[in-house]
Amino acid sequence: MIHQYKLGGYNIVVDVYSGSVHAVDELAYDAIALIDAGHPRAEAEDLLAKKYAGHPEVSAADISDCFDDIDELTAAGKLFAPDAYEDKAFEFKKRSTVVKALCLHVAHTCNLNCHYCFAAQGKFHGESGLMSFETGKRALDFLVEHSGSRHNLEVDFFGGEPLMNFEVCKQLVAYARSIEKQAGKNFRFTLTTNGIGITDEVIEWANRECYNVVLSLDGRKEVNDRFRKDLAGNGSYDRIVPKFQKLVKARGDKNYYMRGTFTHYNTDFTNDLFHMADDLGFTELSMEPVVSAAGSPEALTEADLPVLFDQYELLAKDMLRREKAGKPITFYHYMIDLAHGPCIYKRISGCGSGTEYMAVTPWGDLYPCHQFVGDPDYKLGNVWDGVTNTALRDEFKLCNVYARPDCADCWARLYCAGGCAANALHATGDIHGVYEYGCKLFRKRIECALMLKVAEAMDPELAGASLSAEASAGGQACSEDCTGCE
């Protein structure tokens, strides 16, 4: 399976099963389309010769060379590669089950009252509560006991707002550090926070102990404060931005993300990203489409889609401009490592929810991930007894990209691994379904991400970018009608 598209002045061909990405000229673009449509080479050559009959710059030798290139790549397994992985997907069930990541809900309460929050103001449609040190300690022990030979163990302090239980967060990190060497493990902590509770002590602790911090900010003040209000209804922007800036400045080169949510009210979300970059000085950015019930006023609509597609393209082109200017920004969904990225097992099996990754409630109950917390049908067990609902765990083990019939014809299936099980459940009632709206946005993001890689490989102004190429030639850096960088 291949996917062809044009973006940013480039002709791009994605070979789904080999993972190859090709930048091609017009002639090769048309030739590949003809082969993909089922035409034998001789027939395709004739069709191409007719199409380019009025183009004296395209000779018969050019057309022949073009098909030679295609044949060479096909023989090398980089074009029209067959799907050879389906059996591997289901072999995964036979592999030993390990747990390597926990989302610790240390606080099912929050000091903000964001209307769009999927966690329902931190309580996940249940009781409010804080995780005790004993429960958290048991969760860390559970993780170590079930992690097999995995060395890197990930623990996310989540909520609600985790800093409402900061003392327990500190105690849990101290406990983890006290056992990790003897256990042969390396704990990687992430803090996801709304910023209200950030203090100098939190900054020092988070920057010392946390591998990553995720800082929630929706962008422009009026956008952020539309939803991110405190319990009295006051916007949070003015209180959190200075704290985020102080934390990030002190963080040096350690990982962080400014993580925003966009809704129907701010489909021009690039303005929020650019505000965070240009006005606030943040460079590591993430912006997610709201997960909201259809029909709610903030929910994204079908009519929003073309606007959102344009926004993603605008963002990609602006990121190229910034890179050329020596002031790059990172957008989480455009990060893609083609040469050293995930192996085929990761690309098939996805996020690992319900198997490698689980969420732990303040009371020690286990769920497949944070988005399932509060749904009694999806309770897996608890940190004392382990996974007792093994049938549910096995269902998640098999919930790979090949288990989703709707993904069969999707070119992006090995970039998302079938997508988010929680989103699928909420959209279709089945974890094996797909959240089609999210798929449409995802495919556009991957098209943009790949275009950025092609640009880095082909645009001389981006020389020094990390990509190397096997050969040179092909398409043009920019088409004459492209105005994206203006």
Add this chain to the structure above:
Amino acid sequence: MKHILSLDTRDMAKSVENGGCGECQTSCQSACKTSCGIANQPCEKAENN
């Protein structure tokens, strides 16, 4: 090649043999929390190619 530039990409077929160690980050732990994308997860094995 005159007409096609192939970017340097990981050999998916080869990764059947050398992949699957499971040390890489869990997707949702990083930044999104409400969607799944695995393409941006770096491989932890330095010798992955």
